[in-house]
Amino acid sequence: MKFIHTADIHLDSPLCGLASYQNAPAQALRGASREAFTRLVDAAIDEAVDFMVIAGDLYDGNWRDYNTGHFFVREMGRLNQAGIPVYLLYGNHDAESEMTRRLTLPANVHLFDSRKAITHKIEALRVALHGRSFKEAATTENLALGYPAAVPGWLNIGVLHTALEGYAAHARYAPCSVQELQAKAYDYWALGHVHEYAVLSEAPWVVFPGNLQGRHIREAGPRGAVMVTASEAGIQSVERLIVDVLRWERLEVEVGGAADLPAVVSLAGQALEALLLAQTGAWPLAVRVTLVGRTPAHGALFGLEAQLREEVLAQAAALSGDRLWIEKLRIETTPALDAAQISARADAIADLQALLAEVPQDGDFMRSLTEDLQQLTAKAPLELIDALPEFKAIRAGDMAGIVAAVTPALLAQLAQAEQGQAGT
Known part of the structure; x- marks a missing residue:
């Protein structure tokens, strides 16, 4: 038996700030989440998987229009025609409180309730899937505590959207510990919310598949889902399924x-x-x-x-x-040359370094410098301000940081110029 575990698809994520990047492949980036999901559905059909689990954040909040929903329904229709059921749990981005638009989904899509944890059973495979969707985006209670007991003699899969503990980069939704998940005696925990691939336990398996498609530089490297193979003896293998475009x-x-x-x-x-x-x-x-x-x-x-x-x-x-x-x-x-090496030179450049080191302690000079440079930046064109992060620091009055940043470069330039003159 094989199934796909995916999460954090964020269909049609808006990719905030894209317009500020010059020559960005905007069209490729905007369509990447859809194309990656289509590749995932292709893989599910090609591999003839028995079912698919989506562990939250299928969407990226409410849709701007119905096109996002139509796209998902079409892809689910393809799986329906292939006889592949889908077990869908809503996370913080697609919680009931976040979504105002809905479309009727094909019969192969089975939702997890948001009021309490429920169990979907696949009788022919003796598989029980336990899960609870988010009703509110900011769900901070430990949902795992309310999950039902494992069905004896069946393969038990827990589906949960959670930050677990220790993932500071992600909002602390539905927090719980690996030990609490292990105590449920399930065979596999299909998690979502954390965008990095991680296997946190193999007894039982506790897995974050990561998100399907990287959307910015903080989501670097390969992205995709996982393919899980199981038998009557339990989970046999968990392998990454890379589908990013x-x-x-x-x-x-x-x-x-x-x-x-x-x-x-x-x-x-x-x-x-x-x-x-x-x-x-x-x-x-x-x-x-x-x-x-x-x-x-x-x-x-x-x-x-x-x-x-x-x-x-x-x-x-x-x-x-x-x-x-x-x-x-x-x-x-x-x-x-570092600061100590320059000081050892005992020349004009070393004297300049010593003088610049004292500048931040001279309050009158720093105030005067700040006023002069802020007047200069006020007249600068917008594209120059955007191109030089130092201009933003000047506007914010962070002159100590500017002096600290300029000093090594200034001294390096002077030392290089001195070497050039000596060479001639």
Whole structure:
């Protein structure tokens, strides 16, 4: 017997902030959740699974129109024609309090009640599925405590949308512990809500399949569901079923050996090429590039995030056309010389470092500097303010942070210029 366990599909998730990303593959991103779900249904039919479990957050809150519901009904109709039942539980995003629109679902879709935990039985397979949907989005009670006892001699599956304990990145809905789930003596817990794949126990199995499709850089890496194989002896295997259609990746580029901006761009291009070669599929990649390392180029890179991103975008376009998109570029390099090494120089650059270290303690100077720079940023065009995070810090009055950020880059530039003059 085989079944698919999925959760956190978030059909037609709005992908907030997408418009602010230049050259973003907007259409591919907007349609990704639907295409991933279609791939999941294809896999269910191709593998002739016995049933599918959806453990919450099928939707992303109320629909803007009925198209989202029509799409889901069509996909459920495909499973219905293939004789595959679906057991659907609503989570915080599609709780009864969140949804004002409903459509009649095909007969193969079986819902879990929101008033109390209920059991759906598949007599032919001797499978009992226990679960309770959310009635309110902010459900903070321990729902697992009210789940029924296991059916003796059957394969028992608990379906629950929960943050469990210890997942600080996710709202603490329906909290419970792994020990409490184990105490129910079920064979498998099909969980939802946490978007990362995780197997928390194998006796019994307690599994988060992760979400079906990454929607932003915090959901990087492969995404999908799980395929579970079982027999009369219990759960035999739990395997990931990857169905995402667009993948988010974080790429750290070590630029310690780069002496200038062109060398940094070249290293970024090489790293992107290696990332492409490492892929086992042809899905589009949305990549956040972070430049790291102690480098002589640190001073030359300060404030050039926007220009560098354009350079790296050009590298990506040359490598694979539309397949690579640079979501963001971050500069987290450090100077080739640290503060102690500069102090040891005992020259004008060391004196400047000492002077800059005292600046944040000079209240009058900091107030004057803040006023002058805030007047400057008030006249700057919006695109420049968006391109330079330092401008936002100036507007917020965080001058100590600005001085701390500028100092290493300024000293690195001066040291590099001094070396250049000495060379000539």
